[in-house]
Amino acid sequence: MDVIIKYAAGSDIGCSRENNEDSGYAGARLIAVADGMGGYAGGEVASSTVIGSLRSLDTDAHIDDLVEALGRAVAEANEKLRIVREERPDLSRMGTTLTAMLWQGRTVALAHIGDSRGYLLRDGELFQITKDHTMEELLKAEAEQQGGSPEQAESSRLAHVLYRVLDGREDRRPDLQLRESRLGDRYLLCSDGLSNVVDPQTIYEVLTAEPEPAGAIDVLVRLAREGGGPDNITAVIADVVEVDHVIERQNGPVTVGAVAHV
Structure with a gap:
């Protein structure tokens, strides 16, 4: 049985920021979210550069090794950031997270760096399929290896400090x-402007209740704004469906956030 992904993407500036440093992409084979950082222009440039570079993967060409292809594309995007930094010294502090998935049939490669997240809703359960690259998570992992737990105050202070980004x-x-996707899977990629505000239980409830990807994104963005919207909010959803389920072909790829204005 042939499958494809039915996708949607959305991005919102939030309630506290003056500009949107997030970028998102959703296409027939590629979905991705990048959360930029590094000053007023730096975050926009970083996220849009990386997403703009990766979108070349969203083609009908057969790929022998999805993981290798996606990893190579991320390395090429990082190299483009290096070139931009050399040309623009004012952007020396810029960087971006990235969570991206590349499909070929039911097989999918996942690339992740930073604290944007990937979730999978499968058979009525929600799974986080990425690990945050924050100092808090690093401290927890080290403490677990030593049979203890990190100091709560120290862990809280480092909750949003990233130790791995593209820069x-x-x-x-x-x-x-x-990974192998299954018919009926629903994948959510999102920036921390969503996951830091809307708890996993609420995300699960929305993803379960809303039948259409675009409708689920609208609700999640609204909930993040109602929760204060302290950061930019970006989400991409992909549903794994039968080819015949999508009667009319989707209207091409969707870009949102900073990359949509490049």
């Missing part, structure tokens, strides 16, 4: 996975 420097390698 044009060497050795900025993402976590890479090869």
